[in-house]
Amino acid sequence: MHSPQQYLAAQAAPANGGAHLPSVGRREPALQAIGITKNFGSLEVLKGVSMELYRGEITAVVGDNGAGKSTFMKVLSGEHAPTGGQLCVNGKEVLLRSTQDAQTFGIETVYQDLALAPDLSVAENVFLGRELKAPGWRGRIGMLDRPQMLAESTRILTELGAKLKSYRATTQSLSGGQRQGVAIARAIKWARHAILMDEPTAALGTRQRDMVYEAIRAAAQRNLAVLLISHDLPQVLALADRIVVMRQGVAIANLVPAEVTVRDVVDVMLGAKPT
Amino acid sequence: MNKLAYDDGSTWFYRLRETTAFWMFLILLGLVALFSLISPHHAFLSVNNFFNIALNASQLVLLAVGMTFLLGAKEFDLSVGSNIVLASILAAKTITALAGTPDEVAVGDYPHLGLAVAVGVVVALGSGALFGLVNGLLVTTLRLSSFLVTLATTAIGLGMALVLTHGANVPDIPRALQTDFATYRLFDLVPLPVLLSLALVMLLWFVLAQTRFGVHTLALGSSVDAARRAGINHKLHLLKLFALMGVLCGVAALLDISRFATTNIGGHQTDNLQAVAAAVIGGTSLFGGMASVQGTLVGSLIPVVLGTGLVIMGLDSFYQLILVGLIVIAAVYIDQRNRQTRF
Amino acid sequence: MKMKLAVTLASIMAAALAAQAHAEDPVTVAFLPGQVGIPFYSSMQCGAQAAAKAFNVQLSWNGPPDWDIALQQPFIDAALQLHPQGIVLAPTDGGALISQVKDLESKGVHVVTVDAPLDQPVETQSVQSDHLLGGVAAAKAMVAVAGDTGTFLVVGMRPGLPDIDARVKGFVDTFKKDHPNAKLLPVAYPETSSTKAAQQVAAAIQANPDLKGVYVTHSAAATGASAAIMEAGLRGKVKLVSFDADPQQIRDLKDGIYDALIIQQPYNMGYEAVKLSAQLIRHQVDKASVKHDNFLPFVVATRDNMADKNISQYFYKTSCN
Numbered sequence: 019m020h021s022p023q024q025y026l027a028a029q030a031a032p033a034n035g036g037a038h039l040p041s042v043g044r045r046e047p048a049l050q051a052i053g054i055t056k057n058f059g060s061l062e063v064l065k066g067v068s069m070e071l072y073r074g075e076i077t078a079v080v081g082d083n084g085a086g087k088s089t090f091m092k093v094l095s096g097e098h099a100p101t102g103g104q105l106c107v108n109g110k111e112v113l114l115r116s117t118q119d120a121q122t123f124g125i126e127t128v129y130q131d132l133a134l135a136p137d138l139s140v141a142e143n144v145f146l147g148r149e150l151k152a153p154g155w156r157g158r159i160g161m162l163d164r165p166q167m168l169a170e171s172t173r174i175l176t177e178l179g180a181k182l183k184s185y186r187a188t189t190q191s192l193s194g195g196q197r198q199g200v201a202i203a204r205a206i207k208w209a210r211h212a213i214l215m216d217e218p219t220a221a222l223g224t225r226q227r228d229m230v231y232e233a234i235r236a237a238a239q240r241n242l243a244v245l246l247i248s249h250d251l252p253q254v255l256a257l258a259d260r261i262v263v264m265r266q267g268v269a270i271a272n273l274v275p276a277e278v279t280v281r282d283v284v285d286v287m288l289g290a291k292p293t
Numbered sequence: 294m295n296k297l298a299y300d301d302g303s304t305w306f307y308r309l310r311e312t313t314a315f316w317m318f319l320i321l322l323g324l325v326a327l328f329s330l331i332s333p334h335h336a337f338l339s340v341n342n343f344f345n346i347a348l349n350a351s352q353l354v355l356l357a358v359g360m361t362f363l364l365g366a367k368e369f370d371l372s373v374g375s376n377i378v379l380a381s382i383l384a385a386k387t388i389t390a391l392a393g394t395p396d397e398v399a400v401g402d403y404p405h406l407g408l409a410v411a412v413g414v415v416v417a418l419g420s421g422a423l424f425g426l427v428n429g430l431l432v433t434t435l436r437l438s439s440f441l442v443t444l445a446t447t448a449i450g451l452g453m454a455l456v457l458t459h460g461a462n463v464p465d466i467p468r469a470l471q472t473d474f475a476t477y478r479l480f481d482l483v484p485l486p487v488l489l490s491l492a493l494v495m496l497l498w499f500v501l502a503q504t505r506f507g508v509h510t511l512a513l514g515s516s517v518d519a520a521r522r523a524g525i526n527h528k529l530h531l532l533k534l535f536a537l538m539g540v541l542c543g544v545a546a547l548l549d550i551s552r553f554a555t556t557n558i559g560g561h562q563t564d565n566l567q568a569v570a571a572a573v574i575g576g577t578s579l580f581g582g583m584a585s586v587q588g589t590l591v592g593s594l595i596p597v598v599l600g601t602g603l604v605i606m607g608l609d610s611f612y613q614l615i616l617v618g619l620i621v622i623a624a625v626y627i628d629q630r631n632r633q634t635r636f
Numbered sequence: 637m638k639m640k641l642a643v644t645l646a647s648i649m650a651a652a653l654a655a656q657a658h659a660e661d662p663v664t665v666a667f668l669p670g671q672v673g674i675p676f677y678s679s680m681q682c683g684a685q686a687a688a689k690a691f692n693v694q695l696s697w698n699g700p701p702d703w704d705i706a707l708q709q710p711f712i713d714a715a716l717q718l719h720p721q722g723i724v725l726a727p728t729d730g731g732a733l734i735s736q737v738k739d740l741e742s743k744g745v746h747v748v749t750v751d752a753p754l755d756q757p758v759e760t761q762s763v764q765s766d767h768l769l770g771g772v773a774a775a776k777a778m779v780a781v782a783g784d785t786g787t788f789l790v791v792g793m794r795p796g797l798p799d800i801d802a803r804v805k806g807f808v809d810t811f812k813k814d815h816p817n818a819k820l821l822p823v824a825y826p827e828t829s830s831t832k833a834a835q836q837v838a839a840a841i842q843a844n845p846d847l848k849g850v851y852v853t854h855s856a857a858a859t860g861a862s863a864a865i866m867e868a869g870l871r872g873k874v875k876l877v878s879f880d881a882d883p884q885q886i887r888d889l890k891d892g893i894y895d896a897l898i899i900q901q902p903y904n905m906g907y908e909a910v911k912l913s914a915q916l917i918r919h920q921v922d923k924a925s926v927k928h929d930n931f932l933p934f935v936v937a938t939r940d941n942m943a944d945k946n947i948s949q950y951f952y953k954t955s956c957n
Contacts, residue, residue, distance in 0.1 A: 161499075196459065339842065553859040553860065555884060560856050604840055607821060
């Protein structure tokens with residue numbers, strides 16, 4: 019395993035894990051990956067990725083296509099089991115065998131395709147798989163607490179700044195940005211430690227993008243660790259507290275957005291700049 | 294640029310979607326009113342006739358509600374007719390075998406009728422559920438389309454029925470089933486099969502509209518990925534849905550043998566499509582994610598009302614087929630248009 | 637392997653043909669029923685086997701579980717592989733089998749059809765029930781049990797089925813001609829659905845308080861009609877006349893569900909067809925002298941006459957004994 023090079027002032031986490039970034043102090047990371055490897059057959063996609071996600075912080079992962087960003091995120095979300103390495107939630111090692119395991123440990127994912135059921139209402143989607151039972155005997159015969167589900171969904175989405183005409187509407191009747199808002203609201207509703215987002219703005223127009231960025235900030239403000247995969251470098255620089263650059267299955271650099279330009283980030287991504 | 298029209302549209306579409314069943318209910322009321330007005334001596338307009346109609350819809354509505362759940366989950370069951378035939382044969386054979394010695398049964402004497410019927414009910418429901426489970430297992434484990442799986446099990450089920458009976462309907466089914474259950478009318482008015490079907494329909498309406506099971510069913514039909522990522526065990530859920538359809542076939546089989554005191558091996562071939570038609574008329578989508586039990590109830594009544602009304606009017610009963618076909622087209626068109634404009 | 641078998645069989649057959657002069661030698665007849673297992677055809681099989689025994693015929697009996705040309709064709713093909721000297725065929729499709737039968741006849745193999753005829757008279761003989769006369773018999777039976785005033789309902793299957801249509805026509809024509817005071821409702825067509833039949837009969841009862849009788853032409857209609865009559869509390873008041881004599885129907889006749897049954901003679905169909913085939917093969921009968929249509933009459937069973945041996949011998953059997 020080759021040792022990743024460093025760039026500018028920020029330090030890359032060593033592949034064998036352990037060291038904390040000085041810039042963020044010695045807080046306990048909400049989610050920590052240590053030397054994660056992932057092979058698909060003989061193909062080594064992740065070659066020892068280490069990364070820490072801290073509460074209240076937006077960490078952006080950038081990299082060229084095939085750098086391993088999405089695979090890494092799928093390991094964190096429980097969709098892929100890692101070939102090697104460790105995952106820790108709040109300092110305790112966890113084993114994620116499914117997305118349900120990840121959800122149990124308080125990690126929520128906003129998928130690129132959002133994973134919303136288009137025919138279900140906003141509230142049904144926010145609570146899908148974790149529906150609320152009505153109080154009393156009605157709950158005992160299996161009845162859902164629809165008013166409560168509706169109220170909570172409305173509250174979260176309003177706080178995120180998504181203005182929906184009707185929270186009873188099916189999600190397929192919403193605009194792209196609104197749908198994204200619903201997916202993020204669902205993640206915020208259930209996440210206790212971290213939210214992972216895969217290209218949340220890829221299919222959106224400018225105005226809707228701003229709305230989604232607001233929602234992402236709101237998530238971080240709720241004391242959640244946010245991991246963001248995005249191609250939109252200017253926005254990443256504006257939004258993220260920290261940028262991790264991946265190349266060829268390794269996290270090669272930790273950048274502080276205030277200290278770098280888009281050009282710098284691209285150079286690191288492509289390995290153009292000597293490091 | 295990101296069409297506020299969608300936001301306005303959402304509530305409008307939502308209402309329109311709800312109206313598929315509503316409009317069909319209006320059509321149903323319209324038909325009842327029309328036939329009541331124009332039938333000779335207003336013969337159509339009688340409580341007795343309405344309960345007759347309910348009785349004649351009581352089997353179909355069970356299948357149609359089961360189909361509503363499956364269609365809601367974007368699945369399909371073509372094999373309901375075979376399932377009913379097989380379940381009715383097994384139940385009928387059980388009842389005639391347990392009710393007395395062959396000689397006693399042959400002369401119409403059934404000393405152990407109560408026990409025989411109780412076991413027969415269990416056999417019918419068990420056979421139906423097992424048939425459904427086999428469908429479900431084939432769909433989930435082999436990952437085959439339910440359309441093809443149930444097309445195949447339709448043939449297998451009918452083949453088994455013919456092997457068991459050599460094509461002859463099971464004889465000597467106790468007429469008591471007919472007189473004490475199927476034709477018995479509570480308060481001299483309400484046929485018991487109607488009560489049974491209505492109770493099941495109400496229960497399943499509750500399950501679909503008000504419970505987690507119902508939401509998960511529609512979630513599966515809407516997006517399997519979304520359902521899976523939300524932690525829904527989609528294979529287990531599909532198994533339950535196919536088993537539910539199977540149990541309903543078992544109930545329909547019991548209604549069949551108790552009402553007609555015979556099995557009907559040659560019949561039930563179009564039950565599957567009638568059930569789909571009833572569900573679709575009621576606003577259930579063939580594309581999954583949208584289903585309505587109350588709509589299906591309306592959709593099951595419309596063909597029977599048409600058939601009864603036309604015969605009472607002294608008209609050819611074939612007009613029923615044409616009219617039902619037209620209503621199905623209208624319902625499918627509404628569904629399709631909703632889908633297209635929503636995206 | 638198959639080829640070899642066929643060749644061997646063909647040579648056996650040739651030997652058999654050479655030995656034809658001896659009337660005592662068995663002849664081979666392939667009997668191709670339209671549907672196996674149902675009492676109607678089981679009775680026919682009993683008749684065919686009785687004739688085979690009486691006339692020293694090696695009889696084969698193979699057919700599909702359903703009345704369907706697509707299912708029957710493989711049985712026909714398989715039987716022809718064995719080159720039988722005579723063929724008895726229940727054609728499941730009057731049109732589709734014409735050319736095959738024509739071909740066989742031209743090669744000197746006599747074909748006798750049973751139960752249903754071909755659309756063109758290319759077979760040597762057609763042994764069948766005269767369904768039109770069955771309808772006439774049903775009309776007479778109906779008048780005998782229900783009188784000839786009031787309203788009557790005829791339940792068919794679906795239009796376009798020659799035998800069922802003939803049963804309907806015989807009944808309707810007889811009523812129109814001989815019993816003009818009776819009112820006939822439009823023919824109901826429930827296909828093979830008992831529920832639909834029940835629905836249509838229930839509606840007819842609802843609309844016509846003076847409904848006197850229901851005439852059903854097949855068993856699914858019969859069960860549906862009987863349920864509807866019972867549900868209306870009119871058993872015995874609305875008379876029910878039906879076709880065929882399965883064991884269950886016989887019991888239902890006794891129990892008062894039916895008031896008359898119009899019974900075919902499947903046993904005699906089987907017997908006559910095999911007997912004629914044996915005689916043709918042995919040249920005891922000249923093909924030219926055989927009349928094409930051999931109509932067997934219907935037997936009418938009522939509660940009053942059903943104990944009579946002359947009637948009960950025609951009831952359909954599930955096994956021969």
